[in-house]
Amino acid sequence: MKLARFTHSGKTSIGKVVGDTIIDLSSVPGVGSSMSQLIGDLPHLRPALEAATEPALPLGAVHLETPVNDPQKFLAIGMNYRKHAEEARAAGIPIPTSQFWFNKQVSCLNGPYDPVEKPDVSEKVDYEIELGVVIGKRCRHVNREEARGVIAGYLIVNDVSARDWQHRSPTFTLGKSFDTHGPVGPWLTTDDEIADPLQLEMRLTVNGEERQRSSTADMIYDIYDQIAYLSTVMTLMPGDILATGTPAGVGAAMNIFLKPGDVMHLSIDGLGHIENRVVSTSEIAAAF
Incomplete structure (x- = not known):
């Protein structure tokens, strides 16, 4: 998977990049705003993240943010x-x-x-x-x-x-x-x-x-x-x-x-x- 943080219409979310689209993962249970937390929970969350197919946005319509915004180091x-x-x-x-x-x-x-x-x-x-x-x-x-x-x-x-x-x-x-x-x-x-x-x-x-x-x-x-x-x-x-x-x-x-x-x-x-x-x-x- 290609996991990203993106901003669209003033809202920053975590998404999954598939080809030239990005799938908003906000509605997947357990996905919050912290990429570090998601990474720590990835073994548990992976099946739901891989299964998500919508909502999908054109990659060119969003602003890609720092993928990991909250590392300790x-x-x-x-x-x-x-x-x-x-x-x-x-x-x-x-x-x-x-x-x-x-x-x-x-x-x-x-x-x-x-x-x-x-x-x-x-x-x-x-x-x-x-x-x-x-x-x-x-x-x-x-x-x-x-x-x-x-x-x-x-x-x-x-x-x-x-x-x-x-x-x-x-x-x-x-x-x-x-x-x-x-x-x-x-x-x-x-x-x-x-x-x-x-x-x-x-x-x-x-x-x-x-x-x-x-x-x-x-x-x-x-x-x-x-x-x-x-x-x-x-x-x-x-x-x-x-x-x-x-x-x-x-x-x-x-x-x-x-x-x-x-x-x-x-x-x-x-x-x-x-x-x-x-x-x-x-x-x-x-x-x-």
């Missing part, structure tokens, strides 16, 4: 693709010798087609395409061999980064957490629809120019290693989002950064695409 791993690590090394950035995790504050979550702010206080805003893994059940001390069993599904993450702010803080958190700097989507594709999440092609363009193209096979620590490592430290909860690393081709490696008017288009095999236009702080302010 939004975590990301740094320099986890071999070629990206090489370009970082060439730029004089030390390469971690173990998994390197940081927080993206959940307040930065953004819709799959919503604008991304280029803050006035940053001159080095960058893009990063990443495979997002969404946790499906409360878990701790997960073995690598069991890790796929705790995954609800996948989505695309644009780990937008204010590089100048990122490098002011050893934790990266501030530079990774500006409002709007966490577009995800376009929907949550459940795990059963993806044959092998370690063999997915990913591609990012800026204004139609290809900047990143790779495969999730290039990860240094794959998603199962990541879940085992993180769950050694903390309890993972339904709806938690893990951004699993970006491949080579980031703007920082070329000293080319985003500016208002730029359009980022991100796609991953089997997951669809998201697209975000960069806007100025004044444009964002005007929308409030």
Whole structure:
């Protein structure tokens, strides 16, 4: 299934994407407004969700929202693709010798087609395409061999980064957490629809120019290693989002950064695409 949050006629609901339509699941017993809660209840709710066929709306008639709007955690791993690590090394950035995790504050979550702010206080805003893994059940001390069993599904993450702010803080958190700097989507594709999440092609363009193209096979620590490592430290909860690393081709490696008017288009095999236009702080302010 492809589970989404959408707004139509001023109401935001949870739906199921089927082809070029979205089926409103609001009337299914147990489906509320929390995607994280639905994810936690998915084994119980799945038969009713799969059986729902109406009401159906044209996908083009709704506004897709952040698929998971209420995760407890939004975590990301740094320099986890071999070629990206090489370009970082060439730029004089030390390469971690173990998994390197940081927080993206959940307040930065953004819709799959919503604008991304280029803050006035940053001159080095960058893009990063990443495979997002969404946790499906409360878990701790997960073995690598069991890790796929705790995954609800996948989505695309644009780990937008204010590089100048990122490098002011050893934790990266501030530079990774500006409002709007966490577009995800376009929907949550459940795990059963993806044959092998370690063999997915990913591609990012800026204004139609290809900047990143790779495969999730290039990860240094794959998603199962990541879940085992993180769950050694903390309890993972339904709806938690893990951004699993970006491949080579980031703007920082070329000293080319985003500016208002730029359009980022991100796609991953089997997951669809998201697209975000960069806007100025004044444009964002005007929308409030």
